[in-house]
Amino acid sequence: MASLQKPLSVVPRAVWLLLAAALLLQVGWQASRPPLRAQAQALPPPPSSAALRLAALGEPVALARLTMLYVQGFDEQAGVSVGWRQLDYVTVIGWLQRVLDLDPRGQSPLLAASQVYGAVGDPVRTRQMLAFVHARFAQDPDRRWPWLAHAALVAKHRLHDLPLARRYARDIRLHATGAQVPAWAHELEAFIAEDMNERDSARALIGGLLQSGRITDPRELHFLEQRLDQLGQPPSPPEQQQQQNGAPGR
Amino acid sequence: MTRMMLAMPLTIARYTLLEALRNRLLWLLIGAALGAVALAGFLQELALTESHALQAALLGAVLRLAAVFLIATFVITSMVREASDKGLELLLALPMPRATYLAGKLAGFGALAVLPALLFGALALALAPAGQAALWAFSLLCECWIVAAFSLLCVLTLQQVLPALAAALAFYVMARAIGPLLLMSQAGGNASSPGQQVLGGAIDLLGLLLPHLDGFTRSDWLVYHGGTGADLLAIAAQTALYVTLLAAAGLFDLYRKQI
Numbered sequence: 445m446a447s448l449q450k451p452l453s454v455v456p457r458a459v460w461l462l463l464a465a466a467l468l469l470q471v472g473w474q475a476s477r478p479p480l481r482a483q484a485q486a487l488p489p490p491p492s493s494a495a496l497r498l499a500a501l502g503e504p505v506a507l508a509r510l511t512m513l514y515v516q517g518f519d520e521q522a523g524v525s526v527g528w529r530q531l532d533y534v535t536v537i538g539w540l541q542r543v544l545d546l547d548p549r550g551q552s553p554l555l556a557a558s559q560v561y562g563a564v565g566d567p568v569r570t571r572q573m574l575a576f577v578h579a580r581f582a583q584d585p586d587r588r589w590p591w592l593a594h595a596a597l598v599a600k601h602r603l604h605d606l607p608l609a610r611r612y613a614r615d616i617r618l619h620a621t622g623a624q625v626p627a628w629a630h631e632l633e634a635f636i637a638e639d640m641n642e643r644d645s646a647r648a649l650i651g652g653l654l655q656s657g658r659i660t661d662p663r664e665l666h667f668l669e670q671r672l673d674q675l676g677q678p679p680s681p682p683e684q685q686q687q688q689n690g691a692p693g694r
Numbered sequence: 695m696t697r698m699m700l701a702m703p704l705t706i707a708r709y710t711l712l713e714a715l716r717n718r719l720l721w722l723l724i725g726a727a728l729g730a731v732a733l734a735g736f737l738q739e740l741a742l743t744e745s746h747a748l749q750a751a752l753l754g755a756v757l758r759l760a761a762v763f764l765i766a767t768f769v770i771t772s773m774v775r776e777a778s779d780k781g782l783e784l785l786l787a788l789p790m791p792r793a794t795y796l797a798g799k800l801a802g803f804g805a806l807a808v809l810p811a812l813l814f815g816a817l818a819l820a821l822a823p824a825g826q827a828a829l830w831a832f833s834l835l836c837e838c839w840i841v842a843a844f845s846l847l848c849v850l851t852l853q854q855v856l857p858a859l860a861a862a863l864a865f866y867v868m869a870r871a872i873g874p875l876l877l878m879s880q881a882g883g884n885a886s887s888p889g890q891q892v893l894g895g896a897i898d899l900l901g902l903l904l905p906h907l908d909g910f911t912r913s914d915w916l917v918y919h920g921g922t923g924a925d926l927l928a929i930a931a932q933t934a935l936y937v938t939l940l941a942a943a944g945l946f947d948l949y950r951k952q953i
Contacts, residue, residue: 493876497874501871502870505918508754509741516742667743
């Protein structure tokens with residue numbers, strides 16, 4: 445192909461000049477622009493379920509996964525980190541609900557709600573997430589009970605709302621009755637009533653989940669093992685103080 | 695005579711396939727597969743949980759789009775080039791019915807669609823049980839056949855790359871969105887304004903005319919392994935019906951052409 449081209453010397457001088465001038469202008473134009481400043485964007489309200497189903501073009505599961513990544517990554521925007529306290533939880537819950545609508549068998553929205561967004565240091569927001577997990581649990585108890593079990597622990601130890609924690613544990617006993625639900629999940633109510641601190645309760649729950657072999661995804665295993673390791677370490681003084689203030693989240 | 699009638703479409707199909715291979719379509723398919731694996735692998739690392747499901751769902755969706763896009767583009771550009779080089783006129787001047795020419799072209803493009811189905815199906819095998827991966831690959835093959843047949847009809851009718859590609863794209867998007875569109879139309883079934891009634895009627899008509907590609911090559915087969923023999927039969931039947939319909943429409947147009 446190269447042999448079919450004429451030498452560079454045949455290009456007219458005016459074309460060389462035009463090319464160099466255009467390149468310089470482009471570089472100068474970009475260099476003269478003010479530097480970009482990272483600005484946190486608010487999470488937009490979720491589209492309707494019907495619009496998302498239409499946009500999925502017959503691939504609701506794939507769109508659900510992509511939507512979950514979009515929501516999950518919203519607290520780490522380009523060049524700026526947004527605290528969970530700054531997120532509008534009603535909107536976040538709306539998005540998580542849409543992901544569940546697209547893929548009802550998916551677990552990631554409820555994991556994010558109970559383990560990530562539920563860990564915010566604001567009791568009102570935490571309650572909103574727990575209420576979301578509880579409401580969605582009712583639609584598929586046998587598959588979704590682990591997230592309500594975690595919500596029960598959060599209700600007891602972070603919100604110090606023992607009746608709420610007991611209600612969640614009781615609902616697991618009453619509704620998660622499938623063969624694949626381990627027996628110890630039904631004993632959660634008694635376990636909640638025990639005078640156990642948050643660290644030990646969470647270790648028992650996560651340890652039970654890991655031991656049951658129910659979790660096979662390597663990323664989730666890693667996430668829960670990390671949580672278990674963190675819980676195994678003695679709390680540092682600031683962490684102790686934070687726990688006393690009931691504000692462990694971001 | 696019968697033997698010759700059979701040999702002619704096979705020869706046309708063979709040269710159509712050869713043209714695709716000489717256009718490095720296989721390399722493009724391999725490139726698309728590698729790109730999809732890299733993208734799904736990257737996004738998998740961002741997932742908090744269900745990373746395998748995320749990889750399978752995204753890989754399935756991206757590979758499906760890549761296969762359909764490459765097949766449709768090749769069918770349209772190949773046919774337009776043949777028309778520009780006067781190859782179509784030369785072939786139609788030979789003592790053979792026009793149906794033989796169309797059958798040969800359809801067979802060539804159909805054989806070409808086996809390449810992405812096999813290659814991408816082999817990738818799906820790494821993500822799902824063999825039965826589900828095979829169903830997904832077969833469904834991808836059927837989807838590519840329908841798209842190839844529609845692209846052929848578009849290019850025979852519209853004769854130019856851009857309008858034919860736009861029409862094929864519109865057909866594909868509508869065929870994949872028709873399920874949710876019908877549901878939305880049914881949900882608004884009590885609409886009283888004439889505009890809404892006309893729109894609802896148009897969607898119902900499209901639902902009758904279009905193949906429901908939203909039920910084809912579903913990535914949730916790779917994620918939840920829920921594909922069944924009934925899905926396979928429905929896809930095979932729909933493909934046979936629709937490719938026959940498109941071939942008949944193509945023949946109708948081809949016989950009316952002044953060449």
